[in-house]
Amino acid sequence: MGYQGEDTIFALSSGVERAAIAVMRVSGPDSARILGQMCGALPKARQAALRKLWQNASTQDSVLDEALVLWFPGPRSYTGEDGFELHLHAGPAIIRAVSAALVAHGARPAEAGEFTRRAFQNGRMDLIEAEGVADLVAAETESQRRQALAQADGALSRVYTGWAERLKQVLAWQEALIDFPDEDLPPEVEDGIRSDIAALMDEMHHHMQDGQKGERIRHGMVFAIIGPPNAGKSSLLNWLAQRDAAIVSPVAGTTRDALEIVGTLAGVRVTFVDTAGLRDTDDAIEAEGVRRALFHVKQADCVIQMFPVGSPPDSVFDGAVLVGNKADVGALPASVAGCDVVPVSLLTGQGLPALHAVLEQRALALTASSSGVPLLTRARHGAGVRDACACLERAMQQDWPELRGEELRLAMRALGRLTGQVGVEELLDAIFGQFCIGK
Numbered sequence: 001m002g003y004q005g006e007d008t009i010f011a012l013s014s015g016v017e018r019a020a021i022a023v024m025r026v027s028g029p030d031s032a033r034i035l036g037q038m039c040g041a042l043p044k045a046r047q048a049a050l051r052k053l054w055q056n057a058s059t060q061d062s063v064l065d066e067a068l069v070l071w072f073p074g075p076r077s078y079t080g081e082d083g084f085e086l087h088l089h090a091g092p093a094i095i096r097a098v099s100a101a102l103v104a105h106g107a108r109p110a111e112a113g114e115f116t117r118r119a120f121q122n123g124r125m126d127l128i129e130a131e132g133v134a135d136l137v138a139a140e141t142e143s144q145r146r147q148a149l150a151q152a153d154g155a156l157s158r159v160y161t162g163w164a165e166r167l168k169q170v171l172a173w174q175e176a177l178i179d180f181p182d183e184d185l186p187p188e189v190e191d192g193i194r195s196d197i198a199a200l201m202d203e204m205h206h207h208m209q210d211g212q213k214g215e216r217i218r219h220g221m222v223f224a225i226i227g228p229p230n231a232g233k234s235s236l237l238n239w240l241a242q243r244d245a246a247i248v249s250p251v252a253g254t255t256r257d258a259l260e261i262v263g264t265l266a267g268v269r270v271t272f273v274d275t276a277g278l279r280d281t282d283d284a285i286e287a288e289g290v291r292r293a294l295f296h297v298k299q300a301d302c303v304i305q306m307f308p309v310g311s312p313p314d315s316v317f318d319g320a321v322l323v324g325n326k327a328d329v330g331a332l333p334a335s336v337a338g339c340d341v342v343p344v345s346l347l348t349g350q351g352l353p354a355l356h357a358v359l360e361q362r363a364l365a366l367t368a369s370s371s372g373v374p375l376l377t378r379a380r381h382g383a384g385v386r387d388a389c390a391c392l393e394r395a396m397q398q399d400w401p402e403l404r405g406e407e408l409r410l411a412m413r414a415l416g417r418l419t420g421q422v423g424v425e426e427l428l429d430a431i432f433g434q435f436c437i438g439k
């Protein structure tokens with residue numbers, strides 16, 4: 001038998017909004033006893049059975065609900081422990097009564113992430129996969145769903161365990177050098193070690209450079225719309241939002257506070273920020289708006305720089321999508337300062353599908369893996385890979401075989417911490433505390 005939590009825990013595992021059915025999930029050593037006390041003889045393992053639920057089945061005292069009951073004996077369960085699920089009618093009074101009965105029989109409410117934590121401690125999944133489960137529950141967009149599903153399924157874990165396996169090989173060669181210093185080991189051994197380490201470092205560097213992309217998918221990106229007053233920035237925001245989110249008027253300096261709306265581009269969550277028109281001004285409030293606009297430019301993953309016909313900008317922000325507006329009233333240049341202009345008219349709608357396609361391409365480029373390797377999705381992963389890489393760098397500079405071996409071992413430890421194979425006890429509270437109750 002694997003890890004058993006001391007307590008038997010329960011939680012409502014379906015959403016909290018009004019629904020027809022509520023799923024109560026129970027896990028722990030007393031599961032069989034408690035289920036027996038509530039519904040009599042246990043149903044067949046992993047097969048749904050319709051049962052009356054009682055406060056006490058043996059005396060047929062107080063029927064609580066009629067429910068679908070699923071019995072999951074360990075270790076082939078989500079947590080690896082004995083557990084069961086009750087699919088209840090979702091009335092709040094039923095949920096309260098069943099919860100009270102579970103407590104009366106000795107179970108206690110689960111803490112956030114406790115089911116998945118037990119699954120991890122029972123070896124049902126590693127830490128990276130557990131984090132994928134948390135992301136899956138929180139996924140709102142297509143790209144978040146795809147990324148979390150792959151991670152929960154072990155795609156990212158396989159990258160890290162693959163690196164750890166290769167390091168183990170390198171370490172074996174390194175130990176041969178330590179154990180047989182006087183033998184005539186061929187010089188290829190030393191060369192092989194160095195080139196293997198170099199190849200690993202190369203892959204780690206690529207992975208770290210892609211690091212922001214996975215986090216962009218998880219958290220979403222920010223696209224800031226900036227430009228001079230009356231360029232049509234708020235008009236563009238409204239078109240992206242498909243509603244009148246921002247005030248549009250012919251008065252220059254209409255927008256003061258930055259205004260954010262959330263949408264998606266190519267399945268990626270994007271927050272669009274409309275900002276105050278950039279210009280020198282004596283108006284203190286407008287000046288504060290300009291200061292905030294420039295702040296948003298710094299924070300943004302992508303800048304949409306707008307200008308109206310007749311007023312091309314002197315300079316273009318680094319990496320900006322440059323949009324020329326009001327194509328209906330005059331001609332726009334094909335490019336400004338070496339940057340292509342996307343010509344549009346928010347008034348007539350001309351050029352807007354093409355602009356949308358450009359923005360989608362940008363969203364994809366900012367989130368696509370450049371190496372084909374799954375993206376790292378959390379700062380924790382970035383820090384772990386960085387640690388491993390730093391050890392390898394020191395290993396490369398080491399001439400003493402023993403010291404190089406030590407650095408290789410430390411690099412393996414850093415990778416082991418990522419998947420939860422070594423020394424993570426102190427991390428677990430932080431990681432699983434971010435889960436919702438019932439997962």
Ligand SMILES: Nc1nc2c(ncn2[C@@H]2O[C@H](COP(=O)(O)OP(=O)(O)OP(=O)(O)O)[C@@H](O)[C@H]2O)c(=O)[nH]1
Pocket residue numbers: 228229230231232233234235236247248249250251252253254255256275276277278325326327328329344345346347348
């Ligand atoms: N002719 C024409 N007018 C436009 C177009 N797009 C916007 N406008 C008008 O230009 C004026 C300014 O538009 P806004 O969207 O408020 O411009 P803004 O950049 O947000 O302006 P500030 O918030 O003041 O910086 C409004 O009167 C719009 O109706 C366009 O494509 N063609």
Ligand SMILES: [K+]
Pocket residue numbers: 229230248249250251252253254255
């Ligand atoms: K305006």
Ligand SMILES: [Mg+2]
Pocket residue numbers: 233234235246247254255274275277
């Ligand atoms: Mg505006």
